[in-house]
Amino acid sequence: MxxxxxxxxxxxxxxxxxxxxxxxxxxxxxxxxxxxxxxxxxxxxxxxxxxxxxxxxxxxxxxxxxxxxxxxxxxxxxxxxxxxxxxxxxxxxxxxxxxxxxxxxxxxxxxxxxxxxxxxxxxxxxxxxxxxxxxxxFGLPSFSEIEKELNRLCNTLGISLKSELFNLIINSCKGLSLEKIRYLIAKSIAAKKKLDLSTVNLIIQEKKQIISRTEILEFWQPNENLDDIGGLDGLKSWLSKRKLHFSEVAKNYGLPVPRGILLVGVQGTGKSMTAKAIANDWFLPLLRLDTGRLFGGVVGESERRIREMIEISESLSPCILWIDEIEKSFTPTTQTGDSGTTNRVLSTLLTWLAEKQAFVFVVATANALENIQLELIRKGRFDEIFFLDLPNKNERKSIFEVQLKMFRPESWELYNINELSKLTPFFSGAEIKQLIIEAMYQAFSEGREFKTQDIINEIDNSIPLAKLQQESIQKLQAWARSGKIRLGSIDTSSTNKEN
Structure with missing residues (x-):
């Protein structure tokens, strides 16, 4: 109503x-x-x-x-x-x-x-x-109200905007009052004499200041893109189809309000990086929930904080809400001896995940299968649950290429990426990046440029986490491949053979 x-x-x-x-x-x-x-x-x-x-x-x-x-x-x-x-x-x-x-x-x-x-x-x-x-x-301005106001401002100032930029500015303004929107538009025009992508960044900075006044949420300004993530083509394809699902056109088409995704997988496989990349690619503010700060010592404080988190997130919609390692705060062991506080907080969160109408896309990550609450993975909480496995050979080639291009954009082709990808089964994307960094440190200490052999030496001296926790990771992989969860990678055959 x-x-x-x-x-x-x-x-x-x-x-x-x-x-x-x-x-x-x-x-x-x-x-x-x-x-x-x-x-x-x-x-x-x-x-x-x-x-x-x-x-x-x-x-x-x-x-x-x-x-x-x-x-x-x-x-x-x-x-x-x-x-x-x-x-x-x-x-x-x-x-x-x-x-x-x-x-x-x-x-x-x-x-x-x-x-x-x-x-x-x-x-x-x-x-x-x-x-x-x-x-x-009395809620903050709706999409149509912001659209009407932006049209009025553009007509008054004689500014013409492309529809894509126009809708992007409207979406970025959601969660702000009309008075604040007018001020930011005027500030952008005074600085640039026009409205462009810098206007969107200015609006996001304003939202950052709003978030900084709270103790529960953190505002992140990510630089990562989905193209910076090696592999995970299945997840990327799914996300690319939903890039415009926050638009008014999608709403008029009849698409339901997006809920989000739960990323489960081995540490270092790009779960957190994916959350950052989604926000950057979709031009949406990224809010990180520190679940540890939800729980206060005063009776009723934790329940108040989870409600405040929901109110802030919805007021800044559309946005991405990143809940990192969600299983650590809502494990069965944390629900004993706290007078039911954890249960009440979890119940509030689950109800919101299932019923929210605001355009808040939740990206939750988890590492351990045994600690994930069954209520969290029940259908209806998230649009999809993805498993991010250790990268297969082709994905490792892609990861080496992405990382070497970042560190050596002019000479990355001189490295034997094919050989490096063969030698790194069981290595995660984060571990591959660290191999390159360690090889750079070694070569720098000797006053020379690092080479493929330096990276191979680091591979020989490193033990990946997957070998130290082989039993638990194999259990997680078996559960993922049972068909109960969607795979982030399209081709996992080579992973199965190698690992």
Whole structure:
């Protein structure tokens, strides 16, 4: 149900006090005036602490006197259908005279065609008054509202944008107020004299500042691309088909809200890198959830933090939410001796994963099969669950090529990549990168350029993690190949033979 529909329903059901939670007074006032003028035919009065009533009431404005302003409601607008909006009232609710006057107004307002609306960005903290109000949140601008505002700004400034950039700016603006959007657009034009990809980066930086004020989420600015990841062609193909699923076109097509993916696999196979690359390729902000910070010592604190995490993520949608090593915080062993806190936090998270409507794409990673909660891998929590195995020979060639191009973009072809890929079964992508780095250190200490043989020497001196944890990794591989999970790599035949 939309904000307008809820307000109409509340007024028709004779709710005397409506409390609108919002940081955007101007937008709320505009929406209410429009609704009263064209739909409910009510007169609108506004009161704030500095200016009093507008228009005046009985030739008085009642400035700086909240009690007097409230008490006048009973004797004015007697039979005139009206909506009376009170601003700046949050700090006055704890006052005994104010709370008493509100209670006294209740039976009167039930008989008169008046509705009082209070606007503030925080909910009433006075418990004795909470049941006297109906509460409604006025959400941040929708896609269509941002589109309308951006069109207005572009027409005013005489700017023409390509549809792809236009939609990209709209998506990046989601989660911000209209006032903030106007400021950022003006700032971008003042700096560049135009709107381009730097405008998107400016908006993302603003979102970064919002995230920095919290202690639960971290804002990441990734540089990785999907092309920087060697192999995993199955996962890349799946992701490429969903790159535009955050668009309004996809929504109008009837596609459901995307939920996300769970990446399970051996350490060092690119799970975290994939989360970063998705955000970068899709031009979306990346939020990393530190699950360790969810759990607080005070009773009820953990539950409050998981709700806050959800609210922040949804307010900044569309975005990528990265939950790294999710199994470590929600293992069966962590759910004993904490008075059920972990169960309640997990239950809140699972319900949100299954029912969320906001465009928050969750990328969760896990290393250990035995520690993954069954509830997490149940259908409906994620769009897909992928297994990221140790790279096969062809994927190792791709990884060596990507890494050598990064370290030696001009001379990478001088290295025998085919030979190196043959010698590195059981090595993960992260371990292959480290082999190259160690070979570089050795050659640098001898004052020369590193060669293929230097990397081979490091291979001979290294023991990959897959050999140290061979039993658990083989168990994980067997589970993945049983058909219960989707494989990140298209061709795993060579991996099976080698490993």
């Amino acid at each position: 939309s904000f307008e529909e809820e307000i109409v329903l509340f007024i028709k059901s004779k709710a005397p006090f409506i409390y609108v939670i919002s940081t955007e007074e101007e937008r709320v006032e505009y929406a209410l005036r429009k609704l009263m003028t064209f739909k409910l035919k009510r007169v609108v009065y506004i009161w704030d602490f500095v200016n009093g009533f507008n228009p005046k009431v009985s030739n008085e404005t009642y400035k700086r006197n909240p009690f007097e302003a409230l008490s006048k409601v009973r004797n004015i607008f007697l039979q005139i259908p009206s909506l009376i909006i009170f601003k700046d009232f949050y700090s006055f609710f704890p006052d005994l005279s104010i709370s008493r006057e509100l209670k006294s107004l209740l039976p009167i307002l039930h008989k008169q065609p008046k509705t009082l609306v209070f606007i503030n960005n925080q909910k009433i903290s006075t418990s004795e008054l909470q049941d006297k109000f109906v509460f409604i949140e």
